[in-house]
Amino acid sequence: xxxxxxxxxxxxxxxxxxxxxxxxxxxxxxEESLVNWRENLGLGKEKVSxxxxxxxxxxxxxxxxxxxxxxxAMTKTxxxxxxxxxxxxxxxxxxxxxxxxxxxxxxxxxxxxxxQEVCLLMAMSYLLTEGKYKGSSLxxxxxxxxxxPVRELPVIGGSGLFRLARGxxxxxTHWFNITSGDAIVEYHATVIHY
Numbered sequence: 093x094x095x096x097x098x099x100x101x102x103x104x105x106x107x108x109x110x111x112x113x114x115x116x117x118x119x120x121x122x123e124e125s126l127v128n129w130r131e132n133l134g135l136g137k138e139k140v141s142x143x144x145x146x147x148x149x150x151x152x153x154x155x156x157x158x159x160x161x162x163x164x165a166m167t168k169t170x171x172x173x174x175x176x177x178x179x180x181x182x183x184x185x186x187x188x189x190x191x192x193x194x195x196x197x198x199x200x201x202x203x204x205x206x207x208q209e210v211c212l213l214m215a216m217s218y219l220l221t222e223g224k225y226k227g228s229s230l231x232x233x234x235x236x237x238x239x240x241p242v243r244e245l246p247v248i249g250g251s252g253l254f255r256l257a258r259g260x261x262x263x264x265t266h267w268f269n270i271t272s273g274d275a276i277v278e279y280h281a282t283v284i285h286y
Contacts, residue, residue: 135256135286141225143281145184145195147263152272157182161201172211173204184218188266188276196220202236212236214245218281228252230283232261241265247283259283 150157157180164175184196200216214236219229231249242264250257261281268275 138284138286141283141285143220143225143230143279143283145186145279146188146192146266147198147275147277147279148183148185148190149180149273149275149277150182151178152269152274158202167204170204170207172206172209174207175204177201177203180216184220184279188278190276193222195222205235209237210239212238225253228254230254230257230261230281236263238265247281250283250285254283254285257283257285 148157151159158178160176161179162175162177163173167173167175179201180198182198183190183194184198186193186195197219198216199219200214202212202214202216205211205213212235215233217229217231220226229251230247231251232245233248234246236245237243242262245261245263247257247259247261259282261279264278264280266276266278
């Protein structure tokens with residue numbers, strides 16, 4: 093095995109130092125890029141928007157807006173319908189009457205997740221079809237303790253003008269038919285977005 097001479101050692105050390113310096117420069121650029129990622133997206137200044145609408149969930153009649161798509165063997169005997177999964181395409185309106193102005197659609201699913209109490213896991217996209225936010229949507233994912241008169245759900249994202257949104261929605265039952273499961277729920281959403 094040949095040993096390196098002084099010149100070769102100096103050259104090897106210089107090459108090693110060069111690559112080390114180049115790596116540090118690259119790491120610094122990546123660090124700056126990560127720190128400024130939001131600014132690099134060109135989203136602008138953060139805003140807070142407050143939205144108000146009514147959610148109409150209809151399970152009964154000839155044209156339901158929510159249907160059960162799956163259920164466990166025990167669902168039919170469960171007092172909480174544990175294991176039932178419903179898919180929804182519910183209208184969102186300006187007022188509590190179904191005939192009031194349509195402002196969007198709530199599309200997604202909710203599942204009965206509580207064995208001891210009525211509790212839903214909701215994964216819904218609230219698409220707005222009117223006004224300033226037309227074509228934008230909010231994503232809500234979380235636990236909905238449906239029989240509480242008022243509950244809070246997390247806004248975890250969105251699209252369009254609500255890209256990178258975060259916030260919360262307060263849901264308040266306006267009307268509920270215990271026999272059919274039909275409900276009208278008032279929503280007040282506070283959303284931080286760009």
